[in-house]
Amino acid sequence: MSDLADLAVREAASLMRRGDVSSLEITNAVIDRAGVTESHLHAYLTFNQDAARAAAGEADAARAAGRNGGLFHGIPIALKDNLTTRGTETTAGSKILSGYVPPYSATVVNRLRDRYAVILGKTNLDEFAMGSSTENSAYGPTRNPWDTERVPGGSSGGSAAAVAVGSALAALGSDTGGSIRQPASLCGIVGVKPTYGLVSRYGLIAFASSLDQIGPFARTVGDAAGLLEAIAGHDIHDATSYRGDVPPISTALQTGVAGMKIGVVKELSGDGIDHEVAAACRAMYSKLETAGARVTEVSLPASETALSAYYLIAPAEASANLARFDGVRYGLRVDGDTTEEMMARTRAEGFGPEVARRILLGTYALSAGYYDAFYGQAQKVRTLVRRDFEAAYEDVDVLVSPTSPTTAFPIGERIADPLSMYYADVCTIASNLAGDPSGSVPISLDSAGLPIGLQIMAPALHEEQLFRVAAEVERLAEFRQRPELATSEVRPA
Amino acid sequence: MRGWEAVIGIETHVELQTESKMFCGCPVRFGAEPNTTVCPVCLGLPGALPVPNEEAIERILRIGAAFECTLVEGSLFHRKNYFYPDLPKNYQITQYDLPFCIDGHLDIDVDGDELRVGITRVHMEEDTGKSIHGSESGRIHDAKFSLLDFNRAGVPLVEIVSEPDIRTPEQARAYAAELQRVVRSLGVSDARLEEGSVRFDANISVRRVGADEFGTRAEVKNMNSLRSLQRAIAYEIDRQIALIESGAAVVQDTRHWDEGSGKTTSMRSKEESEDYRYFQEPDLVPLHVDQPWRDRVFASLPELPAIRRHRITAAGVDRQAAAVMVEAGDLADLYDEAVSLGAEPRTVGNWLSGDVVAYLRRNETSLADTHLRPDHLYELATMVGEGALSSTAAKDVLARVLAGEGSPAAVAEQYDLLQISDAGALEAEVDAVLAGNPDVVAKLRAGDMKPVGFLVGQVMRATGGKADPRIVSDLIRTRAAAG
Amino acid sequence: MPVDIDIAKVAKLARLALSPEALAEYDSQLQDILAHAERVGALPTEGVPPTSHPLPMTNAFRPDEATDSLDREEVLEQAPDREGEYFRVPRILGE
């Protein structure tokens, strides 16, 4: 048997179900893997070995007692550190939350714990999920497992790197403008941003409330589907949580794409897309056609303005969401003679430059005299983006594009130039504005040996279409490579 | 203030006494231990999300309906952004351009003059926490530090904004008092100024009589009684007039009323007014109050105080008595029940607004803690009506019924207070008195009726005050004439 | 087109005590970003309603039921400064 840390979740689950292996053994293998990889990657901010072993022991005991938590029973997983965990430090990658131990847990965390998942720890991220490289973490960057001189993408770079390298079998991240899909693409794994409202945001430290969504990372499409099913569904604590039924996700995996209509987003095919990335995607479109899908080109005219709209809407919401970090009730405080001074010093000291930049940007975009030209106008563009998608979905079932315009870029390359960093989200942002589900599946490596991901977008609450195509792409791509840091290849379920 | 006119608008904040807070499940409890009714949501912990309390929304709609507002079909919550340590998220969830209720009015009565005050809007928001200032005076300016209690943070708060239709401090007070009555009659809040469950802020400006333009206004806060509201407005009007007459200008500012000194002082100038950067609250979805819901709200309204006062007065009760009973609410409830049993309205109204109120005040108790029931009032009123009890004795009986000594009949019996109104039973007494006063009887027979009163008094004394004087008087006249 | 930003005022609104050097740097970065963001004005949006929320949902409420509050010690343990059962802050300038 290969190293247990390289098992797909479905393999691990079936081995545990048969009694061939325990959760504790799998958890120990993953802990051992992290012991090797963490010094190279820094995927985790908090790694709770003891708590994980204890949870694994409990999962084994529960199984022995006849309880069944489902696919994730006993599976060691990681959580992005913007998911609040009772009793475990939760920083969102920010100095302003250094040492903060929440008195409650996010709904998704409770749901996974209730299903006997084993929580290994909290993964690194761009501060408050603002960034596309994980370099904006106050606690140092995470490195890409395929090339440790390069970024893993972001903001959920820690979760993506951990799953890619086997220091977790799966993980949760959050996606506001591409923060799950882009790091999944850059790390060669599967990542999905579900429909807005499908997964409760309660306990997700907010970046931009109308865009944020929690979603899964896994090494296979099937595992990502299983993790999404484990966390999806209505939550009374989130007023924006969808009240209907969760779409039938896992059952769509074997259906194939014969007869499906797939639209290639014209605006995300040429200019600004690395030619190797574009070529790899085109090759996959041909394979999908061969597999029976009808592939056509579709235009989303407003998508070129989507990035501009996003960089007004997200900072505007963030400027209010991050106002609560003021040194009064929790987290960092820098003293001052007055409360006003204390708050302003605490915030200047506690927030990193990217976060401060976005707070300033958002404050400005909402302020008197500028609201209409910036925030108000961006919301109208958001409507146009939605209309583009609605029109496109009259003709096709799903849309496809590259997930990221480039493969992983070198650490430090873009950090001084905010606009070039923002451009990393150019393919992913429109789905957040529309609220639609979207996922990334690895399809190949470029000539430098860096992973390329394909993005699949579907209409709201039609995750089954997204996963149907994702599963076919996974079969067609036969992407088996693993970073050298991992010991062996992943085998599809 | 000759030649001057004041223009006054009032913003009222009413805390709703729901079971739980506006956006979380923490209990709404006045006087709880500091920081005990708090949770991730109302403390603004990272990751927490608000979910609106349906009952609070139902209640604000009732308030709006009571003011005959338009209940807005599609309304929204917004974020109002400003930093203040008692505001946990450093934004307040409130309403901006689409509040729940708009365009209503409240009719008030100032010494018999009716005035209709427009209600611009009624909107929903969340209350802030409380800061306690660590200084001798408790005032913010000389404090070295402040202590924060977030129990009140997130309590549902309804803001009622009036049109600037008020002209005098007396009208302002009448408006505030009537608003309190309306809110209480709806059962949504006890609206107590002392406990801060209702707060009034006044926007005041002055202008020359006949002017169309409004003057520069000041907002006055911190009035914790209706009397101080009236005083603060009177002071502020005088201050502004004096300022303008001295050649200076009124500065737009927010002013603090100091009860002790009887003055308003500037808290902050509006020049540096905040830019609140309102935007739609993305953690909440829009609200849709459809026609059936709106109809249901209007149908669920109780009888409002003004209408109730009118109805009770129309039944023959004094205006003042009706006002007292409606103000108290429970007295008017008891009145209605007694009258519905058949009790005479005016008598019951006088008892409730006079004797009962005096009894409650004397004994520092509430109506609910007495033993008075509607059927008692009916019984008592009937006994008086039938002459079985004198009105003086009825008051004595009423006090004993309130104290729980029993029903009116039982009390009257026990204390031997029943009137003798049976003519047969009184004849012997009358005859005895007539026999004992032959010279007086002679005067009567000569046509001088003046001494009848004297003879009635004699009979009353002989019966220990229990005889019905009207019957005695009649008997004396007929017996004397017959003799 | 240069964008008109009073960066010191924005920083004050955002409660960020930034040095003059930092303000100058943010100012120039914001100019760049906003010049790009101004493209939102280039699309024809006459009569287009704004989207604040991706899903067409209304009336998400909770019943008026009191639930458990947090343990006060657990809450106050996180406070940077406290006095007894209160959070403590330096003096507050204005109301």
Ligand SMILES: [Zn+2]
């Ligand atoms: Zn609460």
